[in-house]
Every structure is written in C-alpha cells, then in structure tokens.
Amino acid sequence: MSARAPTAVDRSEEAPPRASVLRRLGLQRYAILIVFAAMVLAFGLAVPSTFLTIGNLSNILGSQAVLFILVMAVILPTIMGDFVDLSLGSSLGLSAMTLAVLNVQHHVPILLACLAGIGAALVVGLLNVFFVVSFDNNPFIVTLGMMTIVQGIIYVISGDNSVGIVSTGLSDWIFNNEFLSIPLEFYFGLAIFLVVWYVLSFTPVGQKALVTGQSREVARLSGVRVNRQRSWAFIIASVLAGLAGVAYAGTNGTVDPTAGSDLILPAYAAVFLGATAIRPGRINPLGALIAVYFLATGTAGLELLGTQSYIQQIFYGVALVAAITVPKATRGRVFARRRAS
Amino acid sequence: MESVPEEVPAVELRGISKDFGSNRALDDVDLRIGHGEVVGLVGQNGSGKSTLVKVLSGVHEPSPGGRLFVGGDEVPLPLAPGKAGEVGLSFVYQNLALAPGLTVLENLTFGQRIGRGFLNPINWRGEHRSAAVVLDRYQVSLDLDAYSGDLPPVDQARLAIVRAAEDLRRFRSASGSSHSVLVLDEPTVFLPEEEVERLFDLVRTVVAEGASVLFISHDLAAVRSITDRVVVIRDGRTVAEVVPGETEESELVDLIVGASAASASLSEEAAEAEDSLSGLISGTPEPRESAVVVGHLSGGRLRDLSCEIGAGEILGVAGLIGSGAEEVPYRLFGALPETEGSLRLGSRTLDAGKLSPQRGVREQIALVPADRAVQGLSGELSLWENIVMLVEDEHYRGGVFRRSELVELARDAIDRFGIRPALPDAPAQTFSGGNQQKALIAKWLLARPRFLLLHEPTQGVDVGARRDIYGFVKAAAALSQMAVLWVTTDFTELAEVCDRVIVLSEGRPVTTLAGQELTDDAISAATLRQIREAS
Numbered sequence: 001m002s003a004r005a006p007t008a009v010d011r012s013e014e015a016p017p018r019a020s021v022l023r024r025l026g027l028q029r030y031a032i033l034i035v036f037a038a039m040v041l042a043f044g045l046a047v048p049s050t051f052l053t054i055g056n057l058s059n060i061l062g063s064q065a066v067l068f069i070l071v072m073a074v075i076l077p078t079i080m081g082d083f084v085d086l087s088l089g090s091s092l093g094l095s096a097m098t099l100a101v102l103n104v105q106h107h108v109p110i111l112l113a114c115l116a117g118i119g120a121a122l123v124v125g126l127l128n129v130f131f132v133v134s135f136d137n138n139p140f141i142v143t144l145g146m147m148t149i150v151q152g153i154i155y156v157i158s159g160d161n162s163v164g165i166v167s168t169g170l171s172d173w174i175f176n177n178e179f180l181s182i183p184l185e186f187y188f189g190l191a192i193f194l195v196v197w198y199v200l201s202f203t204p205v206g207q208k209a210l211v212t213g214q215s216r217e218v219a220r221l222s223g224v225r226v227n228r229q230r231s232w233a234f235i236i237a238s239v240l241a242g243l244a245g246v247a248y249a250g251t252n253g254t255v256d257p258t259a260g261s262d263l264i265l266p267a268y269a270a271v272f273l274g275a276t277a278i279r280p281g282r283i284n285p286l287g288a289l290i291a292v293y294f295l296a297t298g299t300a301g302l303e304l305l306g307t308q309s310y311i312q313q314i315f316y317g318v319a320l321v322a323a324i325t326v327p328k329a330t331r332g333r334v335f336a337r338r339r340a341s
Numbered sequence: 342m343e344s345v346p347e348e349v350p351a352v353e354l355r356g357i358s359k360d361f362g363s364n365r366a367l368d369d370v371d372l373r374i375g376h377g378e379v380v381g382l383v384g385q386n387g388s389g390k391s392t393l394v395k396v397l398s399g400v401h402e403p404s405p406g407g408r409l410f411v412g413g414d415e416v417p418l419p420l421a422p423g424k425a426g427e428v429g430l431s432f433v434y435q436n437l438a439l440a441p442g443l444t445v446l447e448n449l450t451f452g453q454r455i456g457r458g459f460l461n462p463i464n465w466r467g468e469h470r471s472a473a474v475v476l477d478r479y480q481v482s483l484d485l486d487a488y489s490g491d492l493p494p495v496d497q498a499r500l501a502i503v504r505a506a507e508d509l510r511r512f513r514s515a516s517g518s519s520h521s522v523l524v525l526d527e528p529t530v531f532l533p534e535e536e537v538e539r540l541f542d543l544v545r546t547v548v549a550e551g552a553s554v555l556f557i558s559h560d561l562a563a564v565r566s567i568t569d570r571v572v573v574i575r576d577g578r579t580v581a582e583v584v585p586g587e588t589e590e591s592e593l594v595d596l597i598v599g600a601s602a603a604s605a606s607l608s609e610e611a612a613e614a615e616d617s618l619s620g621l622i623s624g625t626p627e628p629r630e631s632a633v634v635v636g637h638l639s640g641g642r643l644r645d646l647s648c649e650i651g652a653g654e655i656l657g658v659a660g661l662i663g664s665g666a667e668e669v670p671y672r673l674f675g676a677l678p679e680t681e682g683s684l685r686l687g688s689r690t691l692d693a694g695k696l697s698p699q700r701g702v703r704e705q706i707a708l709v710p711a712d713r714a715v716q717g718l719s720g721e722l723s724l725w726e727n728i729v730m731l732v733e734d735e736h737y738r739g740g741v742f743r744r745s746e747l748v749e750l751a752r753d754a755i756d757r758f759g760i761r762p763a764l765p766d767a768p769a770q771t772f773s774g775g776n777q778q779k780a781l782i783a784k785w786l787l788a789r790p791r792f793l794l795l796h797e798p799t800q801g802v803d804v805g806a807r808r809d810i811y812g813f814v815k816a817a818a819a820l821s822q823m824a825v826l827w828v829t830t831d832f833t834e835l836a837e838v839c840d841r842v843i844v845l846s847e848g849r850p851v852t853t854l855a856g857q858e859l860t861d862d863a864i865s866a867a868t869l870r871q872i873r874e875a876s
Contacts, residue, residue, distance in 0.1 A: 215720070
C-alpha cells in the first residue's frame with residue numbers, strides 16, 4: 001500500500017502520459033460525429049425508404065426541441081462547477097403545468113399564462129441561489145430537495161391529473177407551424193443555443209465561467225465575482241427551463257404531472273456525452289447540441305427498424321458509458337496495467 | 342535482529358538507464374544506500390531524480406541491464422507496481438497520500454488487513470489501542486480520532502511517515518530481513534523551517550528503529566541537516582557524492598545546476614531577465630514614482646503593521662508561522678475578512694477593510710499565492726488560458742473574442758519566461774513546479790501590476806527555476822517601477838533578493854533589516870529573539 005505512485009498533481013519531470021490514439025490523430029473531438037455519420041449511413045442502408053426522408057428529419061429535429069432547451073439550461077450551472085441542478089426538470093414541469101392550469105381552468109390569456117409559468121420556474125431558480133450560493137450548501141442536496149418539493153407542488157396544482165388542452169394559439173406557434181418543414185420550436189431552440197454558445201465560447205464572461213467551474217479559488221483570487229456568476233447561472237437556467245416548459249405545453253397540448261422528471265436524466269446524459277466531443281473533457285454547448293441529435297437520430301432509427309420505443313433508454317445509457325470509456329481504452333493504459341500486475 | 346556485515350547495502354541500484362522516446366532521462370546510474378544510512382538525492386527538475394524514484398517504486402521500467410539488490414539479494418526489475426512494499430521499500434510522496442476525510446486511526450489501518458470477514462468484525466477498540474502504541478513508538482502524539490485533513494501540515498507529514506515506517510517494521514518482522522528503506526520524496530515542501538526540525542526528529546527515530554532513508558528534496562538546508570551523504574544527479578547522471586558536513590551549500594548549488602549556469606550572479610540574472618521582459622511589461626501607462634504605503638494593517642494575527650514600499654523596491658516580510666507574516670499578502674489583496682487599516686497607492690488611499698480580490702485586480706494589485714494548485718493555477722485548463730486569465734477583457738472587442746491574440750500573447754510570455762516545455766495547449770498541472778510557478782508569475786505580470794504581493798514564490802521549485810524567478814521579479818520591479826512585497830519563511834531567499842526586510846513577531850513589526858545587516862542569520866536571530874523575550 002505504501003508504494004503508491006504519485007497521483008493527482010504529477011510533478012514528474014518526464015513527458016506527459018501518452019495520449020490516446022484518437023487524440024494523437026486529432027480524432028477524439030470528432031469521434032461522435034464520425035460515429036454519427038456511420039450510424040446515419042447504416043440506418044440509411046437498412047431502411048432507406050423511411051429513414052432518409054424529410055419527414056424523418058423534421059421529426060428528429062422537431063421532437064427534441066424541448067429536451068434541447070432543457071440541455072442548454074442544464075449546461076449553465078454544470079459549467080460553473082455546481083455540478084448538478086436536479087430541480088431544472090421539475091422547473092420545466094412546473095412552468096408547463098402552471099400555464100396549463102391558468103389557461104385551461106382559469107381562462108387566463110395564453111401569453112400571460114406563459115409568463116406566469118416562466119415566472120414560477122424563475123422562483124425555483126431564485127430559491128436555489130438563496131440556498132446553494134448564499135448558504136454555500138451542496139448543490140446536489142439542495143436541488144434534490146427542491147426537485148421533490150416542486151414535483152409535489154405540481155401534483156397539488158394539477159390534482160394529479162393531466163391538464164389540457166392549452167390554447168391552440170400556443171401550439172401553432174410552437175409546433176404546428178413549420179419553416180422549411182421543421183416545427184418552429186426547433187428554431188427557438190437553435191436561437192437559444194446560439195446565444196449560450198456565443199457567451200460561453202466567445203466572450204470573457206464564458207472564459208471566467210470556465211475558470212470558476214474548474215478552480216473556484218483561482219477565479220476568486222483573480223478578481224472574478226464567483227458567487228454572482230454562479231447566481232446568474234442558476235437564474236438563467238431556471239428561466240430556460242421555464243421556456244422549455246412552454247415548448248412542452250405547446251408541443252403536447254396536454255401537460256402531464258410527470259412532464260419534466262422524465263427529461264432531466266436524458267438532459268444530463270446529453271451534456272456529459274457532449275463533453276466528449278469538440279472540446280474533449282469540457283462541457284460545451286456545441287458538443288451538447290451534437291449529442292442531443294446523435295441520441296435522437298439513433299432512437300428514431302431504431303424505432304424505424306421496429307424496436308420498441310423504450311429501447312431509447314438503453315441506447316442513451318450505452319452511448320454515454322461508451323463515450324467516456326472508449327478514449328481511455330484506446331490509450332492502451334487500461335490493458336497495460338492489467339498486464340503488469 | 343541478525344547482525345549484518347556493514348558492506349552489504351540495504352538497497353543498491355546498478356547501471357540504471359531509462360529513455361523516454363529519444364530523450365535519455367537516466368544514464369547508467371548507480372545508487373547505494375547503506376544500512377541505517379540517510380542518503381540525500383538532489384537535482385533540478387528534469388535531472389532524472391523522480392525517474393529514478395519511479396524505477397524504485399515500479400512505476401517505470403528501466404532499460405535492460407539495470408539491476409536492483411535488496412540486502413544483497415538481487416530483485417528482478419522492473420518491480421511490479423505494489424511489489425516494492427514486499428521487498429522492504431516504502432514511499433512517502435509530497436502529496437502524502439492521506440485520505441483527508443478519514444481519521445488518523447483510519448489512515449493508519451487503511452490498507453492493512455483488519456477484521457476477519459463478516460462474522461469476525463473489526464475490533465475498533467483494539468485497533469485504537471494498538472495504533473496508540475504505534476504512535477508512542479515514534480514519539481508522535483496525535484489525536485487518533487481527528488480527521489487527517491484537519492491536522493496541521495507537519496502532523497499530516499508525520500502521520501504519513503509513521504504509516505510508511507510501520508509498513509517497513511512489519512516487513513522486517515514478517516520476513517526476518519533487517520533491510521528496509523523509507524523513501525521521502527519532497528516531504529518538507531509545505532513546511533516552515535522550524536517544523537522541518539520536528540519532522541526530522543521523527544526521521545531519526547525511524548532510522549533508530551532499523552530503517553534506511555532516501556531523502557529527495559529541493560530544500561538544500563534540510564538535506565544538509567538530515568543526511569549522511571548526498572548524491573547529486575544532473576542530466577540523468579550522478580555527478581557527485583558529497584558529505585554534507587564537508588561541503589558548503591553554494592558548492593552544492595554549483596553541482597546541481599552545473600558550473601556555467603551557477604556562475605551568473607543574481608544581478609547578472611536580473612539583467613538577463615530584464616532583456617527578456619522588456620517590451621512585455623515596460624512602457625507603463627503612467628509614471629509610478631510614488632510609494633505604496635501600508636497604514637496600521639490589522640486583522641487575524643496581525644497587529645498594526647505600517648510600512649512604506651518605494652517604487653521598484655522589494656520589501657521582505659519575515660516571521661515564524663503564527664507571527665502574522667503569512668497573512669499580510671492576503672489581507673492587502675482583500676482575500677481575508679475582517680481586515681483593518683489603509684493602503685495608499687499613488688495619490689489614492691484605500692480602506693483595507695473594503696478591499697476585495699475584484700477591487701485588488703482593478704487597482705492593479707497582484708497576488709501570487711503560496712497554494713499554487715488550489716489558488717494559483719487552474720490545473721485542468723491549458724497553460725495559455727491560465728497565463729492570459731487577467732487580460733482577457735482587453736482582447737474582446739466589437740463582440741469578438743480575439744482568441745488567437747491571447748494565444749500569441751501567452752506564447753510570447755512562455756518564451757520570455759522560459760517555461761518548458763513550450764506547449765501552450767498542455768494542461769497547467771502537467772508542468773513541473775518551477776514551470777508552473779513561472780506561469781503564475783507571468784499571469785500576474787501581464788496584468789501590469791503596480792504592487793506585487795508574493796507568498797512563498799519558490800516553494801517546491803528547483804534551484805535553477807528559483808534563480809530565474811528572482812531575476813524576473815527583480816527585473817519587473819525595476820522596469821515598471823512596481824513595488825514588491827515578498828513573504829516567505831526561507832530567510833536565505835529574503836536576504837538574497839530583498840532591499841529591506843521587516844521582521845514580525847506576534848503580529849507586530851519588531852525590526853527592519855537592510856544593507857549590511859540583512860543576512861539570513863540576522864533575520865533568524867530577530868524572529869527567535871522576540872520569542873525568547875516574549876516567553
């Protein structure tokens with residue numbers, strides 16, 4: 001036990017550890033895209049008449065907009081080092097349910113109902129700031145509690161029933177109207193992505209967020225207002241989750257009490273899968289975008305092949321575990337170590 | 342214990358070579374550690390000493406032909422990882438490998454076989470008693486139920502050494518061998534001088550118990566005080582073996598860095614650094630003739646410190662741990678709460694109580710903290726991102742983040758500060774301590790500070806990089822008329838680089854040394870004299 005090699009910070013003087021084959025070829029960052037292309041090719045050859053159609057493309061792009069907006073929400077606290085905000089899924093559900101209840105049962109105009117829904121999600125974000133940032137609590141535990149509370153509130157206001165149908169005006173703007181055969185919500189998601197991507201990747205604010213996430217003390221002593229940044233991440237994330245809730249209500253027409261809780265884990269799967277692409281090892285919005293549509297394409301293809309829709313879960317899990325394992329396995333280190341012992 | 346003929350060494354390495362690609366890290370190195378001997382191993386980063394240790398621990402496979410003998414018996418190389426313990430070698434690394442969230446007792450028993458399965462559970466009370474006996478044997482008093490992460494650094498180091506020494510003792514009694522070697526790799530880096538002595542008392546106890554010690558360190562004073570023999574390694578070869586009592590520290594430095602590099606005096610070093618830094622940090626926006634004035638700084642352990650630092654001057658602050666000296670840089674940067682006093686920068690006077698790191702950065706104050714890994718550099722981020730961290734805003738214009746300008750700026754800094762290897766995209770944590778420290782200093786100098794605060798800037802840094810750092814700070818102070826406050830427990834360093842040194846005791850300044858009076862002995866004497874007078 002005493003002969004332990006230096007770990008963590010290796011102050012050794014020789015060359016850094018051998019990079020993986022993928023990285024040396026510069027392929028690691030595009031690995032998902034390559035697998036993505038291979039997958040499209042495979043499905044295209046297997047079921048060309050249904051897979052390679054505009055209808056299928058429109059379905060893949062449109063059906064993922066809600067998840068994608070939630071992914072953009074999830075990415076913000078995660079990048080800031082507050083590793084999980086579990087309550088974001090419930091915030092989505094709360095937003096959707098609030099607007100459905102107000103619009104359907106209390107006949108509040110749809111625009112006002114939507115604002116109320118987003119406002120409800122924002123309150124959850126502010127509570128997260130209060131308990132996580134102000135009291136310096138563990139974000140996992142606080143947001144776990146917050147998720148449970150919000151889920152309970154959703155059951156209370158809905159009476160544990162699905163609520164619908166919300167105004168068709170909303171559905172038209174979100175889902176029914178199309179541009180280039182793709183539902184409008186895809187473009188809303190894309191717009192949100194562009195803003196998040198720009199800020200995180202092309203501004204000093206994004207760079208400071210990155211340092212805050214990687215080494216909070218370094219950021220603080222470099223003059224970054226760490227807590228202010230973290231607070232904004234929670235707040236903006238909750239508003240985005242609220243918007244995702246609006247998209248959910250518009251897409252489905254009827255809001256189910258479990259709306260958001262089904263989406264939060266797939267959202268994290270996409271964020272972490274995306275962290276293996278483009279900037280390997282870093283959570284990044286472009287990688288997350290690719291990951292969402294990679295997973296959606298795989299699921300759609302499998303369905304067209306005739307598998308059950310719940311196969312999606314298995315596909316998600318396998319992709320996630322494989323994505324973080326394969327780059328290490330190709331490094332040869334895993335196997336070398338086994339030989340040595 | 343059987344009696345051993347003295348000529349049989351506890352451990353002997355013969356003809357060890359190691360190549361990394363085309364780079365020869367070790368070239369036919371021999372190393373012999375006698376029974377009960379304490380051998381020092383010194384050399385710069387990159388000299389090959391870590392590689393040698395890793396051959397011993399089984400991390401690296403040496404080139405064919407190298408041989409290892411333990412107690413006169415040959416052990417085949419490479420050693421499989423984990424095998425080193427079975428032949429009587431035990432290692433304590435700089436990071437100590439303690440689990441901070443476990444108690445002292447749990448850290449001691451961790452890795453041993455305690456309890457005998459489901460129906461024969463761990464007898465915690467019995468373990469408690471036997472651990473107390475172990476601590477007693479090494480004359481170390483620690484609370485067995487304290488979390489090891491809460492212990493002061495010196496006690497953490499002592500715990501790690503006790504644990505390793507116990508492994509060796511168990512090995513000796515189980516195998517009947519009398520040979521065992523404790524390898525200490527930089528265990529004193531984070532310890533102030535007076536604590537190092539306490540650690541060495543423990544090392545002497547371990548030797549008295551029957552082990553030999555291989556001691557690897559950059560801290561030459563420590564090496565000289567504990568070892569019987571010092572092996573100097575340079576460019577992968579052993580270049581000298583000296584007896585510390587017969588060799589001056591300066592001779593040792595010459596051996597470590599090589600004759601040509603060592604001949605340069607500090608002023609030549611600074612002149613050279615000035616050449617490489619000019620253009621990067623000169624051409625300050627406004628002249629800074631006026632001094633920095635610290636008024637009645639208090640808080641924590643500090644009681645009423647006032648001083649003036651001239652433009653371009655390097656002021657040292659010395660004191661034992663607990664004297665308050667270690668708090669001064671953080672208080673002046675607004676990084677510690679409940680600070681009182683004032684800070685005058687040029688024509689403006691700031692309330693020290695209202696300072697914050699954000700304010701500090703805005704006022705062009707720079708803080709190079711001692712804890713490089715946690716507070717200084719973001720290890721996962723690339724070298725260039727760390728270096729330009731403070732000047733990013735200047736390269737965001739018209740909604741476009743000029744990333745290529747930043748990389749170019751970092752590349753230039755890497756070149757000027759001699760950071761090796763010159764790989765801007767490599768994660769900061771993959772660089773050696775000296776190169777990380779140069780990067781950290783580069784990061785802050787790029788922000789063109791008018792007041793530079795340094796805390797232990799050469800901790801864990803090899804002799805060569807240390808001289809570079811002295812040169813860079815001196816040059817930057819001269820070029821941009823920057824005031825520098827230098828805090829360290831390394832009094833030799835203070836005597837060498839500072840223009841003046843203030844000595845603190847119990848939070849109060851007790852004396853100021855300058856000119857002829859400024860020697861490391863004088864600083865030591867001043868800190869100690871105060872303690873005697875106080876008690």
